[in-house]
Amino acid sequence: MDNVGLKPMDAEQLRDYAHQMVDFIADYYNSIESFPVLSQVQPGYLHKLIPDSAPNHPESLQNVLDDVQAKIFPGVTHWQSPNYFAYYPSNSSVAGFLGEMLSAGLNIVGFSWITSPAATELEMIVLDWLGKMLKLPEHFLSTGQGGGVIQGTASEAVLVVLLAARDKALRKVGKNALEKLVVYASDQTHASLQKACQITGIHPENCRILKTDSSTNYSISPHLLTDAISHDLGVGLIPFFLCATVGTTSSTAVDPLLELGKISKSNEMWFHVDAAYAGSACICPEYRQYLNGVEETDSFNMNAHKWFLTNFDCSALWVKDRNALIQSLSTNPEYLKNKASEANMVMDYKDWQIPLGRRFRSLKLWMVLRLYGLENLQCYIRNHIQLAKHFEALVAQDPRFEVVTPRIFSLVCFRLLPHYNNEDDGNKLNHDLLDAVNTTGKIFISHTVLSGKYILRFAVGAPLTEERHVNAAWKVLQHEASTLLSGNPIE
Amino acid sequence: MDNVGLKPMDAEQLRDYAHQMVDFIADYYNSIESFPVLSQVQPGYLHKLIPDSAPNHPESLQNVLDDVQAKIFPGVTHWQSPNYFAYYPSNSSVAGFLGEMLSAGLNIVGFSWITSPAATELEMIVLDWLGKMLKLPEHFLSTGQGGGVIQGTASEAVLVVLLAARDKALRKVGKNALEKLVVYASDQTHASLQKACQITGIHPENCRILKTDSSTNYSISPHLLTDAISHDLGVGLIPFFLCATVGTTSSTAVDPLLELGKISKSNEMWFHVDAAYAGSACICPEYRQYLNGVEETDSFNMNAHKWFLTNFDCSALWVKDRNALIQSLSTNPEYLKNKASEANMVMDYKDWQIPLGRRFRSLKLWMVLRLYGLENLQCYIRNHIQLAKHFEALVAQDPRFEVVTPRIFSLVCFRLLPHYNNEDDGNKLNHDLLDAVNTTGKIFISHTVLSGKYILRFAVGAPLTEERHVNAAWKVLQHEASTLLSGNPIE
The missing domain is CATH 3.90.1150.10 (Aspartate Aminotransferase, domain 1)
Structure with a gap:
């Protein structure tokens, strides 16, 4: 047992190498304006620059950093460049970066409370903080029947709530009714809803894509929605899910949450709001109006990794009824059982999401909120x-x-x-x-x-x-x- | 426009603060044996230590680090402690940590090739490297019809292949046949398969959980599988998916891939192998035998974030037919269209996974392979x-x-x-x-x-x-x- 060549987690090597990496990254930010914002390489460029197989023997950090500079950087599209105005922003910040470092340093896997109580508890607390900053209704906070959870992306957020809504509906009307379930959204809704429908097996012909136009500034017309629901009910279908958007991807259209919420409620539909981009703005009193009606929704999502200085990924999802999520997503294998979970004394976030494992992502959001205020x-x-x-x-x-x-x-x-x-x-x-x-x-x-x-x-x-x-x-x-x-x- | 108080990405502040964080993390590793490995806090402990809402004004980095030490650390279960022997390992290493830093520093979102060509291309190359180290069949490499992709976790890996298999089967037998589709696995298969079945709408009564015992050292008996398939075919059901495991969660049982592969093939089933933990060992010639038969599979998964020094998360998935994945997972909204994608000259990994956004995770795997060899x-x-x-x-x-x-x-x-x-x-x-x-x-x-x-x-x-x-x-x-x-x- 003497052939222990590799010391992969030597604290002093970590200190030495990581200091070098800090300078490399700080220098990158100092020179970021010197790169083309959109990478100008041709498809397949990297294949020509990199060997066909992994090395047998270790290479030096300097070699790797040189390659990052010479071979990787030309193929990077610089999302952090001040001249980046595409899609929506994906913010990096000093605080967010520090949070990523700390999370990678601890490298815990917080699937159950017991696997790092601080990871679960800080996430609950910080999402309560953010929920209060957005003046979300009480029932979205962890003190009630709901709560917040960090998902990787808005795609995962809409998938888990669609799933919870699907199963809730099927529990009511019978599990063979999948083909009758109808989802409502608009032609401005993010494509992640379509993907979530594909995954959960919602029949494509039951996805009602309400047409929008400039007359409503590309927001959903409540009348169109009511008409569509009536028609579907008339032919024996089951409306069960509405996705509205605050700040659509194409043009930041804002759907009228209050009116849509009333329609959802009277039809017993799950009402989800995607505020992935624009949610961040709603921490300012003068923009909070765009969330009016959020108290009528079942779930609400905003991406702290877009315009809120929290490095990718960090998508905040709040739900009114956490049990709906848990009923659809929990598994309870023997090898994960533990006292705290069995006693129902704790929250296990593995049951709020698709993956089992999860990083300590609340650290970076906590650091953003504390270091900036x-x-x-x-x-x-x-x-x-x-x-x-x-x-x-x-x-x-x-x-x-x-x-x-x-x-x-x-x-x-x-x-x-x-x-x-x-x-x-x-x-x-x-x-x-x-x-x-x-x-x-x-x-x-x-x-x-x-x-x-x-x-x-x-x-x-x-x-x-x-x-x-x-x-x-x-x-x-x-x-x-x-x-x-x-x-x-x-x- | 002069009220720009916050400079959230000042390169010199990043340098200063990140150097402090490096020392904080290196010191953590120096003192890691002084902490209880399993956190000993009581449920709800953190709530009592942290304010109810986010601060209005910035706090100092030192304050936050003090709180990490005093309030977070007691709630951490130290997965990196040398005295951690629970579940399966989740390795952090200097190389993996540096890769995480660089990825967080660049903070690109590589959903399409164009959004950072290097992110897509390095991932293809590095998964080819790893595939060759594992002596995976040629058809899993990016040069053929297949290829590798980094998923967050093995749960996401099995979900996307189950989905691809489901849709492939439904294209053949008609989309209303969902209730006839049957999945095969053993009572030792990871719970993530059950979750994936729940999500994709496979009927619970169509999940065949083959019993194992000590006579096969808890691996699947091919006879039991054949019998189950025959019975299901006899009653008009449609066998479509088999999940085998190399290194089960409970006891590292290894299912007989070669025999199972033949059965899958003759029944036109999708054959997936979960080698989340034990896959890492198969880079050693003396353990490669446990993958014999992998050439008969449709997809293969191992977690580089478990026992392969690559910080969480990094789950490597290879598929034989990438188009099956893409057919189930692609969306093509106008706002993401671009020349390279439209010309079919590039791979867009958004169509191989659940989320749209994705981090530059190949960097850390690349650094592990290069810095260690x-x-x-x-x-x-x-x-x-x-x-x-x-x-x-x-x-x-x-x-x-x-x-x-x-x-x-x-x-x-x-x-x-x-x-x-x-x-x-x-x-x-x-x-x-x-x-x-x-x-x-x-x-x-x-x-x-x-x-x-x-x-x-x-x-x-x-x-x-x-x-x-x-x-x-x-x-x-x-x-x-x-x-x-x-x-x-x-x-």
Whole structure:
């Protein structure tokens, strides 16, 4: 037993190497603006740079760091760049990063309370904190029948609540009624709901995708919902789940929670709200109005890893009735039994989620809340919204462009106006503009389609973004637009 | 726009604070043996120590670190302690920790190739590396129709393959046949399969749990499987999925892959292998035999985050036919469309998993493989197996104890012998012994039940464990056994 070559967790080597890694990462942030925001590599680029098999013998840390610099960085799309305006932000922060370090350092697996009581209890406490900051109803807090839990992503959040709702419905109407269950959402609802329906076996023809348009600013019309439910009930189907969104992915549309909640309640449907992006803004009193009606919902989700400075992944889900989740997700194998669980004295989060294992993710959210504090976080959100407002004003001043939907939070939906109102031309034009600006590497923005129109999305929210970056981004857009318009005149 | 109070990603603050955190974590590893391995706090302990709401104003890092020490640590069960022998190990290593740091530092969200080409491509390459180390069949590598992907946990791995198998079967026999689909596994299969069945809507009465016993050392009997399939076919049901295990959770039983594979093939069933724990050992030529027959499987899973020095979470899944996964899990919303994906030139891992977002987890596996190298990793595994063999010998020398199942890898299943062959007494005795040793805080072990007998599990695998820790653990067990036996004599 003397051939113990490897000491994989030597505290002094950890100290030495990890200090080097800290400097490497701090240097990365110092130079982050020097990289193209959107990686410009070609598919398969890395295969040519890396050996076909793992080494037999150890390599030095310096070698690996050199490779990260030379081979990995060119293939990174820099989500933390101040010039990143695509999709929605995915914030890294000093506090969030420290929380990740500590969680990786302890490397506990907190599936049951006993496997690290602090992991379960801190998660309950911190989600209560965040719930109070969002003024969520009492029944979402851990003191009642509900509670909060950290999921990996909003996709997992909607999957577990859909599952809980499915099983609750099937317990009522009989387990062979799966093919009768109907889900309601809008054409603006995130694709994760569709995926959750596929997984849980909801029949595709029973997914009611309510059409939205500019008349409601792409939010769900309660009338359409009522009509759809009536029709489904009329043909013997069973409405059981409604997913509304506060801040849709395409355009930050806000569904009317209060009206939708009443409809859900009178039809005994599970009402879930996806506020993955915009939930963060609702810690500011002036934006809390968008959650009005949340007291009518059964579950509510916001991603602290988007616009809330908590490194990916950290998706906060609150439910009104935790037993509904537990009934669908619990297993109780012998090898996990323990006194505390058997005595029903504790919460075991394994029964609130898909995976068994779970990281100590509450640490990073706790560190964000403590190292920044509520007022700073509100200021952070407001600053981004101000920057988006500023960008919106820049767009509005250029007659070649239009702002397509009213800006609510920190996303601006805009486009180059088509020549002679030719929408096909407009779509190509904006598609080409997107491609042109992203190819410069100077900024990264993304797109959507609303009512058949190709739209550009400018999402402010990276932690390093300042007014100068927004101004520079606008100059890039104007410049590429000019080139495009002069080079491709309509005959 | 001047009220920008918060600079949440200041490179120099990151450098300063993260250096402090490195020292905090290195100091933790230096003092790790001073803590009780299993946390000794009472349910609800943390609630009394932490305020009811988040602070309005920032707190200092030192305050937070002091609280981690004073309030969090007592509630931590120290999975990295050298005296941790419970469940299965969950390794942290310097390399794995550095990979987590780098991943958290870049904080990219690699759902599509375009969102960080390096994240997708490194994952493909590194899983090919690991696949070759395990001598997996060519068709599991990314060069063919299959490929590897990092899932969060083995639970997610079995869920996505069960889903792919379900949909493949339903495409063949018609989508209303869900209630006819039958899953096969054994009473030793991990509970995650049961959970996956619940989620995907497999009817509970169609989950065939094949009984195992000591005659096959708790592995699946191919005859029982054949009989069950014949019976199900006879009554019009549709066998579609078999889950075998290499290294079961209770006792590291190894199912006979080759024979099971032939049965699966002739019945056109999806054959999945869960080698979550024992897969790591199969990088050593002398343990590779336990994977014989893997060439007959459709999917194979091992957790690099268990016994392979890669910090949680990192569960490696290989599939033979990636399109089966993609058909079940892909969504293609407008807002995620991009040139590379539309041109089918790239892999988008979002379509291989439940969540949309994903961390850059291949970095840590890459760093483990490079900073340690194959030979060191083999030596690491062999050393733990040697230590388990040593513990087994200690148990065998004490006539009060018995080794219950033959040790194969690094887990020893053993128990105190009951008085006068009274099994009820034996179960209580071992239950009490488990409780007594874990309450000392000196070691942490867990249990299972095999053929109605309560068994103690001693799993070697924490990175810091040395022979002296195994010897000390055995002394604790002997001492508590003596106390128990002298205090509770059977009349």
